Amino acid sequence: MNTGELVDLGQQLRVDSVRAADAAGSGHPTSSMSAADLAAVLFARHFRYDFERPDHPGNDRFVLSKGHASPLMYALFKAAGAIDDEELLTFRKNGSRLEGHPTPRRLPWVETATGSLGQGLPVGVGIALAGKRLDHADYRVWVLCGDSELAEGSVWEAAEQAAYENLDNLTLIVDVNRLGQRGPTRHGHDLDAYARRFQAFGWHTVEVDGHDVDAVDRAYGEALSTRGQPSAIIARTLKGKGVEAVQDREGLHGKPLPDAEEAIAELGGRRDLRIRGERPSAAAAPPAGHTGRLELPRWDKGEEVATRDAFGEALAALGAARDDVVALDGEVGDSTRAEAFAKAHPERYFECYIAEQQMVATAVGMASRGRLPYAATFAAFLTRAHDFIRMASVSGSGINLVGSHAGVAIGQDGPSQMGLEDLAMMRSVHGSTVLYPCDANQTARLVAAMAGLDGIRYLRTSRGAGPVIYGPDEEFPVGGSKVLRSSARDRLTLVAAGVTVPEALAAAEALEGEDIAVRVIDLYSLKPVDRETLRAAGEETGCLVTVEDHHPEGGLGDAVAEAFADGRPVPRLVRLGVRDTPGSASPEEQLSAAGIDAESIAAAGRLLVAEAIVP
Template structure:
């Protein structure tokens, strides 16, 4: 085994010889062991296997200025195998971004930024990782943004583990990379053979990985992941502009520490202190080397996209006439196309743009329209990658199909990403297509996302206004739209503040409040008319903002009418009804309450038949209101 030959003052860079790079790799291993042992948790063996790959990348290929992490020309590094955070943080230490004290005393400790899996609380981290199978997908989004939107030549490097290569999202991502010929994307797969519970699916069958990668239109390069010369050649080749490259590196889990190397049962386990001491000695002792790779090319002082967006006049809302029957999805498409006047807005579609009307944007702004095909996880990942680069993505598909991308949405919130989502064709309202197409869980899913905003317009005017509003909201915002056309309720110029609600019918004598959104608001209006004929005045509330809700409007309705009927084209769990009750709970005033929602398994039928069969039609609203009023 080699012994350290470099002094602590030695600075490694692009001109360093491979013996020096070897010393850096050993330092990365040592610090990975030390940090995880000091924390009492972590994944040192997963870090040891990839240390040689990262040492070569850090010193010779990653074009990055550690003092200027927001440099728009800089490369990007995504640790898809986020559990190898000890290795990433050891790299940060080697680059001088953090010091040894922070690494050794704050890793995985409460209230500190070196968390168990990396998040953007660190300025050198673009996206949160740790939910395996997402890093390549994010890399594709960033690479698309760099090449097609920013017209920059930065590279995106992604480190993957071999276990996560069984995730379908990895292959969705590689399919997109191959389709788009993303020559600015390089994926490094750390094939260390062992997963959490034993050998991986393919173990060290690197040829099998290569065949699969090539089948998806990417260039595979198979190497020994501990041969520094081979690593350097592979990364040099990857940057030749010929296409997306996947470096398939055969490695040894726990490399350099004989007591754990290629031994099962050590995943996610720190080395006990005595073993850690022996491991550090075997690796040649503690070092304090500094490494800086090539710097990014010089760029203008201001980001052109941001500057252009700032100088552009605000787009104008599309207009609709009261009484005209227009689907909210149609209004969304028109508003999105108009919003494209802002150069930071991009639209992403999952091959249903002619139904969702997202493709209206393509007709006006084709250079900022991205077709993800039927790959909803990749669509969200592309949106995340573009948001990282300063764009405002609008990603749209049927509400039912967004549920399959929930983990990507959840992790986008962990990354504190700002993006806008639209789910169309929601609920049983779509009728004949049947239950596979009916989004009935999406409100619950989106309400549960940290920091999210959930909007549910009932007419074209509100849909357009809320589409515009989402462009400037922090976090993840979601707009739920319906398939069918319904009368425009609000005149041009009506405002719809996020967190608000509209009271469409009211009187001092109201005995019940009907609360709806989307199609059920129209059912509530019709029901209120029938109730009025029976001498039961009813208030009607348009709860277009589901999260946050208008607590004042709801509290006033509860106190003044004493009875609420909430009607929603959604499952009862996690939807509008629970949002209303949660809003009223702190006040302590619990009115008579009825909740009409979809509880059974819907089938095909007309819209009217489907609403009635689900118990959310105007007839059922009238019945529920009468029962509440009768009990009072």
């Protein structure tokens, strides 16, 4: 396209954004209008993409970080012939693929769900890392973000990572339209303020008038020719550009234009230009995932092994069997034992340092490129990345998260290091799987099982060594449990997971000496949960005690209680968990203080059974 056609294409994108929002009666047309020229030049001149093959391994990747500007993205899809005008006008309507904020669940040309601001660049970094270090392909990653979201700390985690990794295949386009939701942004139209910040992180920057299509074209060309650095195009734009009633005016964010027909006339009327961009280069498809036989590590019953150690060894073994597995670390790989993978497969190991949001975002980006990521840090620190995990679920992303150093059992480090909310957080994520193994062989099997699951998968591991309870050939289906003790005369069931399983077994042994027969269930799968086994235990023993190294809210106790939420009679239920804020003490002292050690479990069980038989 020549200059005049690029100008017309920008106007077409504005018109179609106005029309889509007007048909919906809601949306963000003014935020779309500011970036229309930036998008027109990119898609017409520089973006290499086959819309008929969105899975083409050589396609460039476009991430609309300012997801509220979805009318612009849909207008681009229409200009590319991917959707028609009739579908464009279904924007935000029930059943439409054109949601208020775009998601890849509905549209194959969308890389990741956006709309929670500050996430597009971090995910883009993950995609660019995959391109440079895994795919070894020449596709480029283009991220369009707004100036408001540069207040998010996650953007600067991404900026640091991109520069550190020399991601010259990544270009960020910042739509500096000066206006946020409630008024002016922090730096307004001070382009240099933004440029200085990116330069300080090691980026190449270009400041440009975002409505001068020739200048924008040159800026993109400069980014393409820059080597060894990511590039940021800092573009001055006007919100609502082209329509006097809304241009650069406050109070109009997230609203359709007052008079759409008048605005369309002012923009020069409807057009039907077609984008015929450059085709992508040939590239190899991502690995299929299976290159050899999986030989998991094995331990003998009675050995003392930490589940974090088992995780590291199992992950390294999985990496040997599958060349699509990648590992990501939050600068604690020596503690989580992810370093075992780093030693075995250094080319597929990614150090994200203490930037948990970026770690999860990198996993999401790599998953979108056909990789199977395992991202590990302390369970407590995954809470920092909760919104990224939530949005990964919205995307339908398949990622594996591993949280170590969980619960009071870590001992003297104290509460800041203790994951006591992680099970609740991960269980609340839509479509998630939550696993909590108690021994080494179980851990290894579950690490392998996670590779075959969909959605967000979470594995909780423990710091201290614990006894190996199961043989190396035992199976642990996701959604199952293990009944470790049972008899026809059981009067009580103890339900435990992870570090509390040995404590529950010891408590059961003590109660057996008092002629109280006790069933013990290892509930290693907290979501999905084994309802049938729990319900049978409730019916047959009448009394349940749940024991968890976690706060009572949202963890194992809630998972068990929910198994009886279908209206059937609920057994007598006592829930033991960490109800106070711990201090520093030995692991044994911590379990005792929290009331989740063997002695406390036995006391609770003894009391529950006594109360159950009171006439």
